[in-house]
Amino acid sequence: MADTKREIERKFEFIKGKSPRRGVPDLTGTAGITAVSDQGTVDLDAVYYDTPDQRLAADGLTLRRRTGGADAGWHLKLPVSPGVRDEIGVALSDTVPPSLAALLRSRVRRAGLEPQVRLLSSRSISHLLDADGALLAELSTDEVLAERGEATASWTEVEVELADGVDPGLLDAVEKAFRKAGLKVSDAPSKLARALAETGTAPPARPGDDRADGTAGAYVLAYLREQRDGLIAHDPAVRRNLPDSVHQMRVATRRLRSAFKTYRKVLDRDVTDPVGEELRWLAAELGVDRDQEVLRERIAAHLDELPDTLLLGPLHSRLRIWDTTCRTESRRQALAALDSERHLALLDSLDALLAAPPLLKAAARPAESVLPKAVLRDYERLAGRVDKALALEEGHKRDLALHDARKAAKRARYAAEAAVPALGKPAKRLAKAIKAVQSLLGDHQDSVVAREALRGLAVQAAGAGESAFTWGVLYAREEAVAERRERELPDIWADASDPELRAALE
Incomplete structure (x- = not known):
């Protein structure tokens, strides 16, 4: 059985020259956030799949098989609008689940799906809560190692994902607080996109408008x-x-x-x-x-x-x-x-x-x-x-x-x-x-x-x-x-x- 959720998030990275050792600023008092609850650290191991010519990445889709964390399994992310994606999750298995393969058929066709890159992440998680203790958003700080063949890349990434029904304006307030602390919105739309770019295997550019x-x-x-x-x-x-x-x-x-x-x-x-x-x-x-x-x-x-x-x-x-x-x-x-x-x-x-x-x-x-x-x-x-x-x-x-x-x-x-x-x-x-x-x-x-x-x-x-x-x-x-x-x-x-x-x- 597939589970679907609407994912509204914003990814951040530390501005060059600013040390990530300063860490993520305390967001208490920002846009109704009254408490930040530490949820510990988890290790995530994700393998991303695509066609040999990276058709999914070119269209902004990601398909991964991930172990570790509370939502281990297969995840397909489909873009809805900037910063908004639908994530469809299916239980862990050794091969691409047929339900997800069907959703990719118009793009994959006969090309087949193969492992493209592996991302190992150490994720520190915090919950951003309102005055009643209700969840507003999840704050994640990831230490990421990307592996593609012999090529590797590493970086620190911060992600804020809204809870269901929360005003997206919260992300603007968080962004403002982060800018003062030396973070900016990530140039890459996803971890996969950054991993491909930094390992020298970015997907081919789409045909330009001539x-x-x-x-x-x-x-x-x-x-x-x-x-x-x-x-x-x-x-x-x-x-x-x-x-x-x-x-x-x-x-x-x-x-x-x-x-x-x-x-x-x-x-x-x-x-x-x-x-x-x-x-x-x-x-x-x-x-x-x-x-x-x-x-x-x-x-x-x-x-x-x-x-x-x-x-x-x-x-x-x-x-x-x-x-x-x-x-x-x-x-x-x-x-x-x-x-x-x-x-x-x-x-x-x-x-x-x-x-x-x-x-x-x-x-x-x-x-x-x-x-x-x-x-x-x-x-x-x-x-x-x-x-x-x-x-x-x-x-x-x-x-x-x-x-x-x-x-x-x-x-x-x-x-x-x-x-x-x-x-x-x-x-x-x-x-x-x-x-x-x-x-x-x-x-x-x-x-x-x-x-x-x-x-x-x-x-x-x-x-x-x-x-x-x-x-x-x-x-x-x-x-x-x-x-x-x-x-x-x-x-x-x-x-x-x-x-x-x-x-x-x-």
């Missing part, structure tokens, strides 16, 4: 790298079933596919189209789980809005049974896709495409002359689909046309957002206007899908001898939502089709 040359190709490739990195980073979040993770991973796939199509004058579609088809497959596999999540949240929210007089039958239990049945299968499908060789091949193909991009002649031209035309081409495509939908009578055909317009809105919005670094405010304003259209059309489509689900829930309820009345009420409300969105569309579209928005890009 948008400074101003070409269309440089801007498009920078955008594609951001989305590829997002696709890889969201993989472990989906496996951990974190909120919104499936949605964010699907967005990365859609943005990549859209960019391939939008910027077809920059990248050769003979190369990008096959990759795009694989991205479409992955989005579809993930979509089942995401669509079910959205449906459940929508129906539950609308159910909560109804007055008690309209609530007949075991509604929440019926919804829970339906959702559990659907989500079990949809999540299995999503995880199976992530575990498949097809997914690994897709990630490899994205890496290969970015390493040797199939650039066309337009890629060498200035971004300001190429990107606006691509964005406006998708904008005109959206306009055509909206006009077509508005010309149809209400009903199934119009619903389908509005759904097609929604997909076109996503592509146009992504195109504009991708161009913002090059084109600035005009692209940003257009993206914002199109997003409003997309949101309205999205709510309309969600209403269409919700009605089908509500019909199914009503059938299930009736079959179980329950009242189907409330499901019918919700169905009628969803019809009203769809009608309202259709009435609002002309005005929202009028704002998005303002000639000034287009003129600013031309």
Whole structure:
């Protein structure tokens, strides 16, 4: 069984020329710290694992097998934000636990994990307590010896890790007190990073952002790298079933596919189209789980809005049974896709495409002359689909046309957002206007899908001898939502089709 905790900490080191023999200052009286309790010293022995080319270290992840101390075992640390990481712990074993290997699969792939460096630490621990004796933070002073082959390095490191629920402002107060005593925030983000740097084996630098040359190709490739990195980073979040993770991973796939199509004058579609088809497959596999999540949240929210007089039958239990049945299968499908060789091949193909991009002649031209035309081409495509939908009578055909317009809105919005670094405010304003259209059309489509689900829930309820009345009420409300969105569309579209928005890009 894996244990997960959110780790909010700050690492410090002694400023050169300042003797560590002075030790760590007494923090009593700093930001509500009323007592410092000595917890003794422990010896820690940690072996860090990575691929031979150090992919984990390059992305700021650490995987270690540690003995000694109260939390001996395997620990995987995933970056959340500067100074914040999620630490996932698994019981001690001789080999990398499968649960942790799965979380690393999008990065490790077929490369394998090997011991990279060993850290031996003598850790002195103190607890920082408030007036009631509650733990505010743990203060650790580590005497570290790093071993990598014949190379070694040693240093003293001080770490302050907050207890759960403590205001992060405490770390700022501690930092201020430490600066006066000759300590500074560590230049290295982790012990591993410092060990690798000081033994001469730092991970390779990530590709730089070459948008400074101003070409269309440089801007498009920078955008594609951001989305590829997002696709890889969201993989472990989906496996951990974190909120919104499936949605964010699907967005990365859609943005990549859209960019391939939008910027077809920059990248050769003979190369990008096959990759795009694989991205479409992955989005579809993930979509089942995401669509079910959205449906459940929508129906539950609308159910909560109804007055008690309209609530007949075991509604929440019926919804829970339906959702559990659907989500079990949809999540299995999503995880199976992530575990498949097809997914690994897709990630490899994205890496290969970015390493040797199939650039066309337009890629060498200035971004300001190429990107606006691509964005406006998708904008005109959206306009055509909206006009077509508005010309149809209400009903199934119009619903389908509005759904097609929604997909076109996503592509146009992504195109504009991708161009913002090059084109600035005009692209940003257009993206914002199109997003409003997309949101309205999205709510309309969600209403269409919700009605089908509500019909199914009503059938299930009736079959179980329950009242189907409330499901019918919700169905009628969803019809009203769809009608309202259709009435609002002309005005929202009028704002998005303002000639000034287009003129600013031309």
